[in-house]
């Protein structure tokens with residue numbers, strides 16, 4: 176398949192596949208900042224660059240509406256992601272973020288926001304090397320402006336602004352295959368509200384199954400089973416950071432979270448991220464942790480329902496409580512919070528609970544990519560310890 180743009184970029188090229196003679200690491204060296212293009216790339220004449228201040232209520236609403244109406248849909252156009260404003264502010268304002276990396280494109284005449292792309296800084300470890308990277312996300316071009324080749328110039332512009340901060344690597348995901356995935360993950364879905372998922376046409380009644388039999392199959396207890404299972408609080412940040420850093424050290428690619436990162440990414444934030452831990456009733460030691468983020472989707476073309484309330488597995492650590500039991504408690508609290516479905520990728524050790532907790536495999540795949548960084552060979556999903564929003 177021709178990738179006119181990606182064949183010009185420092186990413187693993189399909190033609191080099193299998194060539195393990197090249198060492199793991201950057202594909203191109205950093206350039207002196209004086210050699211980085213100082214002015215923005217040219218857009219087609221009707222359009223102009225804009226920097227989106229997500230702390231501005233008006234701008235945040237414009238970004239929210241652009242994504243709500245034009246962002247990623249599943250292959251059957253049953254759902255479209257509907258990231259909330261609160262979630263977008265959380266996702267784009269981690270410690271050390273750059274407003275200049277929240278890039279919009281406006282139509283000069285109407286001043287309407289017609290496209291968006293973002294970066295946030297992150298420290299990502301690849302094997303034993305911690306690399307400063309940009310996590311690229313929320314690339315969105317208005318439906319009416321597709322195939323105008325806006326995406327390549329937006330990717331070049333965010334890359335330029337990342338280079339200006341002396342960062343030369345990036346991480347991103349896509350539902351499509353580009354040169355060249357470091358790994359390919361599978362989505363899995365655990366019904367919490369099976370009747371709604373059947374009514375919207377996502378799930379189907381199993382053979383010889385009634386609706387009431389199906390609802391019983393997915394029924395969960397009213398409260399978590401693990402003694403000492405409770406919401407995470409600010410005072411838990413140091414202990415959760417230690418627990419998470421130890422746990423993530425087993426994976427080939429994982430974030431290098433410090434306490435500031437844990438406070439931002441994992442402290443409960445209503446309608447954005449929920450996190451729980453197990454504090455041993457006896458020793459008061461924090462032994463386990465689980466978390467999920469809130470990402471609703473618009474349900475397209477359904478008379479009865481307009482929104483799917485979906486929870487997405489985030490970072491989970493089990494050191495004393497079996498991961499199966501910990502994740503069943505996560506399902507229980509997600510159901511208590513009226514989520515319709517609990518989604519998880521087959522990354523980290525998730526495989527060990529997916530089938531047993533009645534997750535079903537999705538038909539979508541998620542490909543993970545690194546920019547300007549070659550890994551010796553592709554990873555298995557179980558070697559990946561990174562969840563991007």
Ligand SMILES: CCOC(=O)c1cnc2ccc(OC)cc2c1SCCC#N
Pocket residue numbers: 247248249250254255256350362363364372377472483485516518519537539
């Ligand atoms: C019921 C299970 O499917 C989803 O939760 C869902 C919801 N919204 C989407 C919007 C765009 C979309 O585009 C790929 C997929 C979905 C999906 S399935 C893949 C995400 C997961 N898990």
